[in-house]
Amino acid sequence: MLHGLAAYFETPEDLLDAVPKVRAAGYRYLEAYTPFPVEGLVDALGTRDERIPWIAFTLGALGAIGGFALQAWVQVAAYPLNIGGKPLLAWPAYIPITFELTILSITLGLFVTLLALNGLPLSYHPVTRTRGYRRALVDRFVLVVEARDPRFELSETRRFLEELGAAVEEVRD
């Protein structure tokens, strides 16, 4: 089954120039593959995702509240220890653990979130079966126009991509 067409560009700048043109031509189901993060590429593709910082903030808030509540509950209610008449709710002494648990919640949570949002782990992706893919992890910048795009038409799309200066290869499942 045809997954789409992969257009190989030589430099990140060529890819960045090409993406708006492809979008202007009406293609919507696009994805780019690059060896390293290319600044501005998600803006060009329109797939910018602002959720990560907010998710991290929520996880951190939950971790902080949970960590503090655990200590306060244990020291005041579950297992109160009177040591030298010191207050049970000695909140300054709870700050180090609250802090560590905040960071721990964010880190573990964000790692899982990142995998979930990116759809990883993934056992198979059609793009990795193309001949040019190996270089997409080194020095090629790939734009894939997916076949499910309503504007997609094999020979016409191929000609259009080649006009943009790319080498084009079919991506098959």
Add this chain to the structure above:
Amino acid sequence: MEPKPASGDSALIQGEHTYETLSEKLAAVVEKPPPGAWWPVFLIGGLGAALLLYAILVTFIQGLGTWGINIPVGWGFDIVHFVWWIGIGHAGTLISAILVLMRQDWRDSLNRLTEVMTLFAVLCAALYPLIHMGRAQNMYWIFPYPNSLGIWPQFKSPLTWDVLAIMTYLTISTLFLYLGLIPDLALLRERAQSRFTRILYGVLSLGWTGSATHWHRYRAAYVLLAGLATPVVISVHSVVSLDFAYGVIPGWHITVFPPFFASGAIYSGFAMALTLIIPLRKWYRLEDVVTNRHLDWMAKVMLASGLGVAYIYLLEIFIAWYSGEPFEIRQQLWRFSGPYAPYYWAMMLINVGVLQLMWFPRFRHNLWVLFIVSILANVGMWLERFVIVIISLSRDYLPSSAHLYHPTWVDWSLYLGTLGFFLFGIALFIRFFPPIAVAEMLHLLHKLRFHRHDKQGGSPPHRDGQDPHTPR
């Protein structure tokens, strides 16, 4: 289009490198047979790890009586080495985290190796409290979990903070290392020659494709985690120092301990990083990516943090005098002239004296001098932990309880064993995973080409004129 080499004005990557040659060079570390020097490191490390295992077995079977600890020196070598190893671990997180936030491009060549160093150093460190318990099978008692006895940890104790801090640190430095590895694992997967390595790296890379959207989320998470790892580093060693400062032992009970320990950690961590990187870059011919400029900067960081340590040595003497507290003064005099005075003066000689060589570029640029100073710095920091833990404990308030500490062969074996385990772990890691982050270096090459473009007055090849260097 001709690939543009990044060299000349940019000293971070030397030689005429393209993306292709750079990734080839960095992947070759894993794919080619190791250089001859790898085998002795691997074997010595393996023997050390075996020694460690044996010493642990002796400890568990015969008990803590095989150690040299006594009353009052109840915290012997194990806490000396716990603090020492944790300190060494810190440079890794600092290089990978703080320098990300400060947008220091020179970290890209160093962060992978120093993160690996962190991982194994923290593992070595975490081992000591574990075996110091004597009954390691009950270590879960220190975690807060509902149990049938209805008892809970004492959250107001720095020792409990320590447990949480170390576990958090170990978890996040492992995740951070793994996160950074994922793109490189995908590259190794695609380059794999045998079916076995393809499956191995394929599974470990989680099916990473390098999609632009994935990269975007990945960078957002990576930078966030870097930002969070930074305060954790500081907090971990501050908490470790509070284990001491909360006690009332003369020589421990001062408020300057958290910054004292944190700067000592940076100092010893950078020293250990230099000790590892200087031979590594020579054996694997990585001089192009770990340049003399990198080593120079690391030496400068070592100097700066070492000066912080030296300042606090002098401050401790001043505080003892200025406080007028007789036990503090006695402790300082005991350090100057007691039976452990050679340790104290050796520490002063290295951490205050030898360190000053790093002011001079001719010493910083001489690899042999730098290598020897970096090893001496670790010895100096070991002496510092010895001075803090053992000299202070050996003489507290009661003259009747003064007692010297003599480590036994088990103590020494545990120490040499962790050194072996550390080398063994790093040697194995380098054999299977690239010690320099390939994707980061390709990105750096890309950024360096950008800079050159800007300087030549050409318009930056970027849309809508925004600053291309702003990370997202």
